[in-house]
């Protein structure tokens with residue numbers, strides 16, 4: 001059975017494909033459906049946006065679809081960038097610009113005030129309109145400079161004290177085990193296993 005990943009973020013595609021591989025789905029990306037229109041992420045919450053992306057792609061493709069809406073909540077910034085994480089430095093800017101902006105806003109802030117968490121809501125939608133959601137978080141601290149080459153997005157700045165490393169320095173399998181995305185998908189596992197046998 002096909003499961004379409006409702007995301008254009010290649011970092012997410014890589015991690016979601018690895019996390020879903022034991023479940024026996026034929027996991028396909030949106031690259032296989034070039035006509036899927038751009039989905040405007042104007043929801044107030046991660047859940048709103050994840051549901052919007054999954055339902056739109058399930059309806060359009062006629063397949064089971066899985067979306068991930070995620071972002072970084074920095075306590076010193078009152079929870080920003082949150083749902084605006086992808087466009088923190090402005091429309092059309094990249095991960096590097098987002099990371100530079102974050103470092104600028106936290107310049108001089110001591111480690112104990114640099115606490116943050118990644119949050120991820122995964123939504124699974126069936127073509128006929130059923131929707132399931134699950135949420136995962138992962139706590140960390142914003143580093144004072146980028147470290148590591150792995151992962152994507154804010155990973156070089158997201159330091160996990162229990163590992164003594166940033167997400168970008170972790171082995172991908174370790175990141176998947178402890179990450180917001182890994183935790184959300186672990187909660188979705190039984191639902192996905194059930195849907196596969198329908």
Ligand code: ITT
Nearest residue numbers: 007008009068069070071072085086152153154155
């Ligand atoms: P789609 O909507 O197509 O899935 P997107 O990149 O726009 O792609 P989001 O709106 O969910 O996705 O924005 C999430 C942003 O949060 C993303 O651009 C990353 O910068 C960041 N992010 C999410 N998960 C992350 C992770 O595991 N590591 C680093 N950064 C992450």
